[in-house]
Amino acid sequence: MQNFPGVGVSPGRIIGTIRQMPKPISEPPAGEQLPAGVTAEDATAALKTASQAVHDELKARAAHATGDGKAVLEATALMAKDTMLIKGAAKLVARGVSSERAIWESGSSVSEMLHNLGGYMAERATDVLDVRARIVAELRGVPAPGIPASNTPFVLVAEDLAPADTATLDPNKVLALVTAGGGPQSHTAIIARSLGLPAVVAAVGVDQLPDGMEVYVDGAAGTITAEPDESLRAAAEAWAATASLLAEFSGTGATADGHLVPLLANVGGGKDAEAAAKLGAQGVGLFRTEFCFLERDTEPSVEEQAAAYKSVFDAFPGKKVVLRTLDAGADKPLPFLTDSTEPNPALGVRGYRTDFTTPGVLDRQLEAIALAEKQSEADVWVMAPMISTAEEAARFASMCADAGIKTPGVMVEVPSAALTAEAILREVGFASLGTNDLTQYAMAADRQLGPLAALNTPWQPAVLRLVGLTVEGSRAEGHNKPVGVCGEAAADPALAVVLTGLGVSTLSMTARSLAAVAAVLKTVTLAEAQDLAKLALSAPSATEARAWVREKLPVLNELGL
Amino acid sequence: MPERTATIASRSGLHARPAALFAEAAGNAGVDVTISMQGEPADEALDAASILSLMTLGAAKGDVVVLRADGDGADQALDSLVALLETDLDAE
Structure with a gap:
């Protein structure tokens, strides 16, 4: 059992498998050109394949979603292969710009246009940027940015979480939050407490653990333990029993001798x-x-x-x-x-x-x-x-x-x-x-x-x-x-x-x-x-x-x- | 070139879900379909299969739009797309 000490920021003891949060997609450098030997036709075809793959992935996720989330995913899926976005990029590729840089710039201009229209369209401007990052990830062959999609609940491991991640964090899918960076007052800590998820921050080395590895997280002690033994399994079970007791507040805060602390x-x-x-x-x-x-x-x-x-x-x-x-x-x-x-x-x-x-x-x-x-x-x-x-x-x-x-x-x-x-x-x-x-x-x-x-x-x-x-x-x-x-x-x-x-x-x-x-x-x-x-x-x-x-x-x- | 006019029936206009459903149908029509607001020149018409174009068109409920397409099956394609625009897709 390998131990990773960190700072516990939200109590809870839980066992689950790890999913790593992919690193954010970096901007392809301005002026990046097509690599030698790659024609504009090849690059455009690769771009279309990538955009289709992103469309299919989002469409598949929409099939599992419900309500507003489903509608947003369906619309976002269509944006991934939208002619306005892709043609804009293809024009740049024809001038010798790399496919990653081309889709990045095309996404910027489309997003800015929606932003300037205001109202509902402005709210969709960030969806275009999300799609753009996904296409670049696909072209680079790296995992898509954002919280991983999974049908089974998991322990989310990240460098740190941003306020924007809260919106896409499904508390039914995430068992605990663990970060390699961040401090006790970081956004990760605040998000975890508001969702009631066990969390440990500043646990150096956890970002190197492989996806799918089973870990024990103790959000009060501030530790992560790889390959937990029977005693830790028992601790996690005991927590599940006490957690329900800690969900009820009588509505009056006071000390044992009746000093009121609202x-x-x-x-x-x-x-x-x-x-x-x-x-x-x-x-x-x-x-x-x-x-x-x-x-x-x-x-x-x-x-x-x-x-x-x-x-x-x-x-x-x-x-x-x-x-x-x-x-x-x-x-x-x-x-x-x-x-x-x-x-x-x-x-x-x-x-x-x-x-x-x-x-x-x-x-x-x-x-x-x-x-x-x-x-x-x-x-x-x-x-x-x-x-x-x-x-x-x-x-x-x-x-x-x-x-x-x-x-x-x-x-x-x-x-x-x-x-x-x-x-x-x-x-x-x-x-x-x-x-x-x-x-x-x-x-x-x-x-x-x-x-x-x-x-x-x-x-x-x-x-x-x-x-x-x-x-x-x-x-x-x-x-x-x-x-x-x-x-x-x-x-x-x-x-x-x-x-x-x-x-x-x-x-x-x-x-x-x-x-x-x-x-x-x-x-x-x-x-x-x-x-x-x-x-x-x-x-x-x-x-x-x-x-x-x-x-x-x-x-x-x-x-x- | 065959063309049809249609009156937007969805309560939210050609935004959000109605736009997604329409763009998808236009993309599967088998012919290239364009869309423009009534009274706007044909050469400024937008790609009807592009959800981003539909969003910039900004058609609200009750607005009249013009659909155009050319080639085999254009008439049938336009008829079914008109029917889609004239259905209140928000009600589904």
Whole structure:
């Protein structure tokens, strides 16, 4: 049994066979010519054969699909051998351009044309790019890009997953996610938790394992084991039994001695919110409003935004819903707001800062939020991302007041905000710690980079200290203003106990984690949680902080968390 | 050259699924079929078997299009394609 240690990011123990995610198709170099000895006729014929093969493959997949997915696959299959696409490429081949480069350029121009037509056609522009990549893969004789198609469920192994992969990831076909790169805060981790799939990231060497090999994945311990033995099979079976127990959340988060810690959900839109309400979430601690804006070239109208916000508010009548205003920039670019040429986007014009360069968008968003609030029964709180100073907090609060929003707040993601929490909380009504970015900025470690995974964990004592300082700032301010956590840290049951001990008042997480966090939280008293927080703060390293706390929480092992 | 006019019956117009079904049928017609909006010159007509061309044509429900084809079996092919366009394919 060969072992691959990584970082566990989503609990679960499972055995399955591996399918490797093919590498993305690289762009054929501009100006690439037909190889010597290959005629334009031969190259065009090869192109047609490849396009037919891609058509047949997509058509075969459509036969197994249903509903909208089937219609999209059927249309995409036809695009693969479309005369507009192929003739465009054939013209370039006739001028001596290689078939790979020719189909690449032809795909670009067709996609751009659809994009410019707007509406439904613009949505299909990416399908043309997908078809183009598949034809190039076929010509090169390499596997087609994207998540592999398979009739049997498998363990997906990748370098890292991108947000776009979520759309094509079928949770009924994927048993677990394993990546060679990525960190605990990477998109893979976020996707896995939202789908409730066991996941391990930064497991060096797993990308070399062959397709079809059987492995054991432990998403809590963070290990992958090739050719598992009987004891691991038993562990996977035991997990299947406990997993069903961890699916239920009673709807009240509290410690053993009854100290209430409302457990809220992180959502991206109405559908998420409805699902979270069904899973017992006590409200929304983070509504990522940028998901209503992504893949848009222009700003949605106030009415359109209001409708999107109302769909979330309506899932939680009478309950708290905390919106985060548009958080564009860095890994979430928006063409009408962000500058893609910034040398250092994580430290650039992102989040609240986009109001410096593109004023008006935030005002209109606040107007839309106020409009949606009037038409709903939710208790609406609004916070700005990437606030660094009390001055910014004051300005945001006055913008909210102008729009008629009663409860303004800030995200604490920039270390300066944690260090000046008292002054910031004098200006606004609440703070919410975004632990993903707070960790990235405190440790100066890009959250997407696998080699920095060890630095990029909220178990870092420095990060926990910043959490503690924010709570202390609130106490010093004197009005008992709430300090919540809405980063991925809140979804880690052991860390949730530590955060509670540090004085955090609410925990917001992907709804799938609510039951596990509630189950662990109710086994400790507030005083015990405070002791565990002190223990974690006293640890010399993140590894020890985590190990020491976990050792005192035997329930974690019993539940396989 | 034989030609026919047809009124688009599908609710979503000649997009999405109706476009896919029509393009596939035109591709299997055995003759080259072109399509254009009524009133547009024949030499600007598009390949009816190309789903991408159909999408750029942007024909909505109620729009009238002209189909043209030449050669053996052109008339029969055009008749069956007209019937397809005049069926509400979204309803199926």
